[in-house]
Amino acid sequence: MKYIISLLIILGGVTDPVNKIARSNKLKRTAKEAYETGQYAEAVTAYVSLLDSLEVEDYKARLNLAHAAYLLSYGGDNMGLLSDISSGKTQVQDSAQLSAISGDLRYFDIADKNYKTVAGAAEPVLASSAHNQLGIIAYKMSEQSPDEKESFMNSALSNFKNALLKNPSNEQARYNYELLKKLLRQQQEQQQQDQKKDQQQEQKQDQQNKDQKDQKDQQKKQDQEQKNDQNKEQQEQEQQKNDKQQQEQQEQKEGEQKDDPMQKLMEKLKEMNIPLEKAQMILEAMKNNEIQYVQQKKRKATQKKDSDKPDW
Secondary structure, three states: OHHHHHHHHHHHHHHOHHHHHHHHHHHHHHHHHHHHOOOHHHHHHHHHHHHHHOOOOOHHHHHHHHHHHHHHHHOOOOHHHHHHHHOOOOOOOOHHHHHHHHHHHHHHHHHHHHHHHHHOOOOHHHHHHHHHHHHHHHHHHHHHOHHHHHHHHHHHHHHHHHHHHHOOOOHHHHHHHHHHHHHHHHHHHHHHHHHHHHHHHHHHHHHHHHHHHHHHHHHHHHHHHHHHHHHHHHHHHHHHHHHHHHHHHHHHHHHHHHHOHHHHHHHHHHHOOOOHHHHHHHHHHHHHHHHHHHHHHHHHHHOOOOOOOOOO
16 A cells, blocks of 8 residues: 555656656756756756656757757767778777767767757747758768768758758858858869860870871881782782793794794795695695605615616
């Protein structure tokens, strides 16, 4: 019975609206004092208890929570190390280092979530301040993520613009917006210059390659022409040699023909315009007559002489 009464007293203390308001006010003062004195870790603890444990909805307190967590994550000693680890340059060495980095990541998550919550608040000044901080975070992330730099830069510019739309008198957001626009314009101009330079370099390289190719082609052409000239000269020499041999053979043949009486006769008949067939018939007849004449002469030489007749 005493246990039940004690439990009811405890529950009554927790759910008592007056007690909740008192605790809320105390946590607000504790959190605000810690925040203003730079004790950001204590401020985060107090604000989390106020906003999450007691479920008090206070956009001003939530914005301060985001600010405190932002300063702990982006202003802490481990921020540079955290960036190196995210890019794969550094490995965690011990549990203490891991614990410190985990704390930075936790604060980063708290800052990001609460800024996004306050950005949707109905109070223009608070929403504008949250958008401005989200723009700053996106810009910082662009410096740490070369592969996603353009995406983060565009996100930062959009948040700065929304901050001005929510509160046109937010001079910090205006300065950030104009500065980032200038940086993006300079970056774009630099990219164009780099592209132009790359194109010029590429064109120069292409021209050099073309010149080298033309030079090689010209040298190849000259070598081929020289080879063709050598082949032509060699062919001319061989032709001259063949012509000389043919001329010598012709002269030798003509010399042989000059010594042949029958050939002389053939040429004579040719000059007389006697057909070859007829000339051959005449030659054959002449040969036959010559043979008969020789045979007759041989017969006469073998016959005895008549003593009654003179020798002539």
